[in-house]
Amino acid sequence: MAEKKETVKLIGFWASPFRRLVDMALKIQGVSYEYLRGSQEDLPNKSHLLLELNPVHKKVPVFVHNDKILPESHLILEYINQTWKNNPILPQDPYEKARARFWAKFVDEQVGISKTLHRRSFQVIMFLAKEVTGKYFFGGKKIGFLDMIVGSIIPFCLARLWEDMGINMIPEKKFPELNRWIKNLKEKLTP
Known part of the structure; x- marks a missing residue:
């Protein structure tokens, strides 16, 4: 049986410091991901994808890992820290x-x-x-x-x-x- 390929996506807005934060974490962990951007992600005209994936806060970033959806940058960092352990983000102490x-x-x-x-x-x-x-x-x-x-x-x-x-x-x-x-x-x- 073939191993299922891991999918990682990040929905963000180019100028968002919160998107940049998640981008840094993924880069440090060496995780390849697809960046889904759109000029509407932080403006009044939210994209359909953003509203579908983050209906509560309607903000970026939104992180998708193997169909698991996470909004909120700090939570995403904690998830990345616990999922990819090769370069811990949070101290162990x-x-x-x-x-x-x-x-x-x-x-x-x-x-x-x-x-x-x-x-x-x-x-x-x-x-x-x-x-x-x-x-x-x-x-x-x-x-x-x-x-x-x-x-x-x-x-x-x-x-x-x-x-x-x-x-x-x-x-x-x-x-x-x-x-x-x-x-x-x-x-x-x-x-």
């Missing part, structure tokens, strides 16, 4: 796992793109810079859960948003460790 979840929740709550304020963003960046000081990544030598959460928002979205307004939120002189982390993350994720 319960304390370190709890700390990663704490900081991830903090970033999600404080750095939402639509509610971001300059001063609050700066405070978040200061906390994160302190947390990554002396480490290659937040969790050590490998990209993990918190790197993905922060990496999907800070260097790619928040920094670009403020730069477009002429503000450098992460100046090299003030935040050398955070800039080093951003460089490490980009090097690891760029093919």
Whole structure:
């Protein structure tokens, strides 16, 4: 009997940091997937596929693995972590796992793109810079859960948003460790 081929699909919107988060996790795990995109995925005209797969929240990303459907990026990360174990996303140590979840929740709550304020963003960046000081990544030598959460928002979205307004939120002189982390993350994720 032939082995059934594994199918992995990700429904997303190109500019979504939450889609980028899941994309990072899949890339780190070496999981091939089909990316289903559409210009309507986060706009008022939701696609039929999105409404069918995520009728509750009607948001991206939506993850489909062998016909199992999961919405919500953090849940998707946990699923990926438990399904493909070659590169653990969450720390194994319960304390370190709890700390990663704490900081991830903090970033999600404080750095939402639509509610971001300059001063609050700066405070978040200061906390994160302190947390990554002396480490290659937040969790050590490998990209993990918190790197993905922060990496999907800070260097790619928040920094670009403020730069477009002429503000450098992460100046090299003030935040050398955070800039080093951003460089490490980009090097690891760029093919």
